[in-house]
Amino acid sequence: MSKTIASAKVIGQRVLNSTTKLINVYTPEIADEAVPGQFVNVKVCKNTAPLLRRPFGVAGVNKAEGTITMIYRIIGEATHILADVCSGDELSIVGPLGHGFDMSAKKPLLVGGGLGLAPLLFLAEGFGEGNTDILMGGRSAEELFWTKLYESLSKNIYLTTDDGSVGTKGTVMALLPQLLKEGGYDCVYVCGPVPMMRAVANACLEAGVKCQVSLEKYMACGLGACLSCACEGIGKRIKVCKDGPVFWAEEVGEW
């Protein structure tokens, strides 16, 4: 598994909702190597400000066409610039980075919220059409463009929203215990806000179901070199960018 710095041509991007976009870039070296759960580190312009690359999960890959997909929220300086790039522009991308999800589950349940649903999308693709169930939580109906993205990939889609505007009212925890009890899942994959991941991980441990989490920490290098993302694992120090971002729930000592 080798990493590259690629000059990736933007193939196109589209709007998912008012603050979220999906971008496709042509970068065959990375498309060839990337597995679900990995991420890439993107430089959005040549200026010294913004200076650092920005990490984004790989949300999908088309090996035949040599492209990868990212889904991102427009939140700060770099993502505002990214939202303005046009087809044909070049982005410098380093990747693929980190370690992916364990793919040995027989009956996987994916649990995600917010942009955590981006890497899980690639995971659903990796398990193959109809082989995953997904439980997704959001604030309101505005975030539910995600269901469209998962429709053709996952078998059952379970929904919760904070405001009850679609699906069950509440967080994913409103549905999870029952799903764990009755769904026959042998592994849960969770990516989302920390409180969600912690709650899901605890519920899985209690229910005796294996659980992988995908952590997010501020990253400067993404290569395991700067220790910006280092934190306490059980019994050892871990680097989220290199030893993760995917960990077994029981490896995590500090969220």
Added chain:
Amino acid sequence: MSKTIASAKVIGQRVLNSTTKLINVYTPEIADEAVPGQFVNVKVCKNTAPLLRRPFGVAGVNKAEGTITMIYRIIGEATHILADVCSGDELSIVGPLGHGFDMSAKKPLLVGGGLGLAPLLFLAEGFGEGNTDILMGGRSAEELFWTKLYESLSKNIYLTTDDGSVGTKGTVMALLPQLLKEGGYDCVYVCGPVPMMRAVANACLEAGVKCQVSLEKYMACGLGACLSCACEGIGKRIKVCKDGPVFWAEEVGEW
């Protein structure tokens, strides 16, 4: 004469030669006010790097359409970014800045080299079709797209190139003394590299012909506030951005 910060829409730009472009922007407030010799201060992107605005001479104005023209050399960070802006993009422009040329000449000779020919183009327009002669110096034929720009504005176009590839071989000084003697000019307007301006100014003083020069100094504010561009004038300190950039040759104490 009042200055504004305008958000100016890019109407279009075109390539003049491998390192020079012409850009038109829609900014009626500035188009209305600007006179030949003035400049504008342009912010090419929102990032903090490049940080400062960049000064460019006004190379033309279309009051009816509310546009101004700039001609610039792609040389460093900001001009590289400028070269990439598309029609429809917005640039923040402060202007018009400084004082313009004296327009009282009856028979004006314009003398320019390099990008100094940009503000002189607006001056030629200001005097009206066929009312100016222009003497231009360049390194080689590559720079002579300028003749096309002046064709419809100036009556006689005199050319010199360092390599003799077009026009007379040498600098503008190869032709100037004779022109001054025989041309009946009552004022010379010069804008270009410092050695050119100094030589032309001296020749004019000797020949007893009035001469205006347009100086260039590194500018941070363009408003007379920072004193980056202050230098010695005869008997007093001058600010190139505010008291100039156009000066009578005899006002200049320090080139």
Added chain:
Amino acid sequence: MVKALYDGRLAVDIAGLKMATPVTTGSGTFGFGLEFTDFLDLEKVGAVTVKGTSLEPAAGNKGQRAVETPSGMLNCIGLENPGSEYFLEHTLPELKKYNVPVIVNIYGHTPEEYGAVAKKLDVDGVDAVEINISCPNVKEGGIVFGTVPEAAAEVVRAVKANTGKMVIAKLSPNVTDIVVMAKAVEAAGADAISMINTLLGTKIDIERQRPVLGNVTGGLSGPAVRPVAVRLVYQVAQAVHIPIIGMGGIMCAEDAIEFMLAGASAVAVGTANFVQPDIAETIAHGMLAYLDRHNAQNISEIVGLALPNGKASMPLFNDAV
């Protein structure tokens, strides 16, 4: 004024100097204020701090005087100014037409000279003097007064003895321990501290193989230095009891608020005036929006909230998602 500007929500009182907004201008970056009247309403700026003024006119440094650096700029103007006489005769009368406090930044080559300028400027229309003991661009005086606590104190005392105006001491960041400097000027009687002046830097033209600036080194300002400036304000705010006017790389309201949370009671915009000449007024609007968002009535309420002993901190908004 029947109604206070911005309903008085941005009004601050800095050691007796009443400002309608906490935003003043960095000396040397706003000329004499008059250069900016096309872009903003001077009366909507908290105070106008003018270019460093000395007893006699000064021509400043030769050669290139400014150059851009990553997210910043270097300058070596060298305190060119038309002198106090000219200022009093020609500039002040113009400024007096506006209902805005005027802070005059002063410098001299000896404590006595500082005192003499202060005395000369102790006139109607001048609301405060800011002592520049921190200019990196003049050889005599300047930086040494800014790096030696006792020298700084002496200048402050000389100025205090010669003026009835409020006195602000402007600190240099080019020191090992700024807290020592801050305490020295406080003890010497300064009514307020302004900080930071520029960081000493240089740039070399690699093709000409020579320093770009005529004076070889210059002062670094702009957003590049903001993290250093905020850190210094954060340190000094914990050590002194006089108010701080914070500056260094403020480009927008959010940056100004960062300084106030770190303990500054007012702020100054410097380099940003070159980029956005209306910024000193514009920031006020961003501050109002911030007050609304955080349910605060007056801007003074946010001063120092991010300090360790951070008085009542407001509820945490915007939790990490």
Added chain:
Amino acid sequence: MVKALYDGRLAVDIAGLKMATPVTTGSGTFGFGLEFTDFLDLEKVGAVTVKGTSLEPAAGNKGQRAVETPSGMLNCIGLENPGSEYFLEHTLPELKKYNVPVIVNIYGHTPEEYGAVAKKLDVDGVDAVEINISCPNVKEGGIVFGTVPEAAAEVVRAVKANTGKMVIAKLSPNVTDIVVMAKAVEAAGADAISMINTLLGTKIDIERQRPVLGNVTGGLSGPAVRPVAVRLVYQVAQAVHIPIIGMGGIMCAEDAIEFMLAGASAVAVGTANFVQPDIAETIAHGMLAYLDRHNAQNISEIVGLALPNGKASMPLFNDAV
């Protein structure tokens, strides 16, 4: 190697340390080098300077450890490292597979501890030790050794007494007078100086009204600090006789050349490794192009050309147009 790398044109000798190019890596920004082998050929880097290593493992600071700032970044890693034992057992054997000099950056809490780490690392495969007396992110030791000349000298002496390797003293920019520090470490026996470490800074999250970094303050690095770093190198180069390894915001060959013209005999790339992980090799190519453009044979010829006493300066190219 039958043929010297780059025909030997970039080869430099820093107080006996032979490097194939003048480019090493800023400690803490290049891990242990091994993290970068997918991107560049380690043997084409002048030397690999590894993360700060202490006697015992250290966990570093809690909370957020890095954040971007305008053209820079703040970090408060706090010198997390697996300890010298682990380094010798696991990392060094891997590094030894490459034909590249290894510089180990070390730190301790007392001069004795610095000495002990140095002694431990006085083994085959380590080519030099770089003494970090300037880390702003650890409370004990760190910054105090970097700001008090006698304390710095004591650390240098302790290290020199315990190692046969070449010793580099890394200076902090957070001082009033860096020349005093440089002379102190030179007199204490340092073979070379590296500079600069990071500038102390902070950033405040205005919505949460708290410092962003877990450790409150952090070290500022990246292009934002380059003007300050070049200025400091320029000053120290005129004051000491030992070679300088210059760093602070180098992003490309042109920036590296700027440091060398200012008097650095070698350079290190730090933050740039995060942005362009192949940069430590890439810069070499830009340096060769520069040598060609200026008709120079070896990179050492350009060292210090921009200094006031600037040995033979080369003809001026690129005159202002």
